[in-house]
Amino acid sequence: MKKIFYPLAALMLLVTGCAFCWAAPPGVGRDQTLAAQPKANSIAELAARYDSSSCIECHQQAHDEWAKSIHARSIFGTGRTALTFKTAIVNGAMEWPSSEVKTPKDIKVEHLMGCAKCHLPQLADATDKVAQEIVTTIWDWDAALKKEDFDKAEKFEKTLTSLNINCLICHNRNAITHKWSEGYPKKDTVYGSKSGEHMDGKFTKMAKGQIVSESILCGQCHGLGPNFDQENPTQCATAYGSYLMAYVPEGGNKTCQQCHMKESKLGHDMQSYRSKVMAEKAVDMHVVTNSVYWRDNATIRPKTSVRVELTNHAGHGIPDG
Amino acid sequence: MPVPQQMGKGDRMGRGPYEKSGLLEDTSLPPLRTITQSYDIFFPVKVEEKDGKKVSTIASDSMDVEVKLWYLPYGTMDDDPFLWKEFKKTVKISTSGK
Structure with a gap:
């Protein structure tokens, strides 16, 4: 009997121990979010989890505006972003002795979160298999381009752009920053300017998003500085840090959305310096010239003095980075 | 521009986002100010x-x-x-x- 008892006791301890290991993190309603569903196991599954195509029917204009923005291709960009993911793996993770990344095949979700925290925050809701699939697709896309196989490259580009910062990231997943005080974003609700019922099969409710018009919504990605919550902190963007520590102290009181969406009239086509309207709004250059004769001991030399005044009207330093 | 410090230490600039942590100097145009x-x-x-x-x-x-x-x-x-x-x-x- 003793021989049977000990393994049973051990099994009981193991089960109890695992129950502690698997204890859900704190937060009432955390389990009712899109993020809390079983982890997506492929790019297609993750894209389907955050599929916002049903929004288009009623929000065509917002969708069309968004489609022109870099948010619509957040891990691909112009191609440069995808290549920077690659550089971050090859020149970063693979060179760091304690990262456990010897080859791209060793990449896990956590390794990609340095980039994905902003370029694809929903990657946190996926398995390492998805991280692997993203890495493989970027490598394959790059290889296809180098072989000038543009059809293949386009196919991979399409896969990469199926993951992006769409309606559901800002209006659901990341719509609430203070989850213990305001509750977790519910998987059936979109957060915007209204509350009530919502004409959608999956997202049947609307709720007023407390931060949807506030800078902090954008600040989640557009950066304070090094992300100290990560094992190897990075800082891609510092715009929100500049907004808080430089713009506001100078008396600035506009939100990101006021300049980038409303005053620019760009709506959901959020742009920066490449947009004519944003570039013109952001910086004034005033030049004054004054031509005089300069005289030293023996010679006179005419010169012109050029005085350049640059005024930054944006809510952050220019450039950011 | 904000000149990122490589891995948050020393005098070298980091260019890749994975190595940027901290600032060595900042020559960007500060918000709401005029630089001459x-x-x-x-x-x-x-x-x-x-x-x-x-x-x-x-x-x-x-x-x-x-x-x-x-x-x-x-x-x-x-x-x-x-x-x-x-x-x-x-x-x-x-x-x-x-």
């Missing part, structure tokens, strides 16, 4: 010898001044430079007087 820069540009002169003396005369009494504000996202004019603002003016200097 002045440049002295001399008119070209011709120096000739006359009666054993060096005499300088201005090559032209006018000069085309161009001021361009470039944003260089990758730090060099070879890679995707963006012309943000441009100013052009022809300035003149007097030709009489002593």
Whole structure:
């Protein structure tokens, strides 16, 4: 009997121990979010989890505006972003002795979160298999381009752009920053300017998003500085840090959305310096010239003095980075 | 631009986002402030010898001044430079007087 008892006791301890290991993190309603569903196991599954195509029917204009923005291709960009993911793996993770990344095949979700925290925050809701699939697709896309196989490259580009910062990231997943005080974003609700019922099969409710018009919504990605919550902190963007520590102290009181969406009239086509309207709004250059004769001991030399005044009207330093 | 510090230590700039942590210096345009820069540009002169003396005369009494504000996202004019603002003016200097 003793021989049977000990393994049973051990099994009981193991089960109890695992129950502690698997204890859900704190937060009432955390389990009712899109993020809390079983982890997506492929790019297609993750894209389907955050599929916002049903929004288009009623929000065509917002969708069309968004489609022109870099948010619509957040891990691909112009191609440069995808290549920077690659550089971050090859020149970063693979060179760091304690990262456990010897080859791209060793990449896990956590390794990609340095980039994905902003370029694809929903990657946190996926398995390492998805991280692997993203890495493989970027490598394959790059290889296809180098072989000038543009059809293949386009196919991979399409896969990469199926993951992006769409309606559901800002209006659901990341719509609430203070989850213990305001509750977790519910998987059936979109957060915007209204509350009530919502004409959608999956997202049947609307709720007023407390931060949807506030800078902090954008600040989640557009950066304070090094992300100290990560094992190897990075800082891609510092715009929100500049907004808080430089713009506001100078008396600035506009939100990101006021300049980038409303005053620019760009709506959901959020742009920066490449947009004519944003570039013109952001910086004034005033030049004054004054031509005089300069005289030293023996010679006179005419010169012109050029005085350049640059005024930054944006809510952050220019450039950011 | 905000010049990122490589891995948050030392005097080296980090260019890749994976290695940027901290700032070495910041030359970006600060929000809601005006930055002024002045440049002295001399008119070209011709120096000739006359009666054993060096005499300088201005090559032209006018000069085309161009001021361009470039944003260089990758730090060099070879890679995707963006012309943000441009100013052009022809300035003149007097030709009489002593």
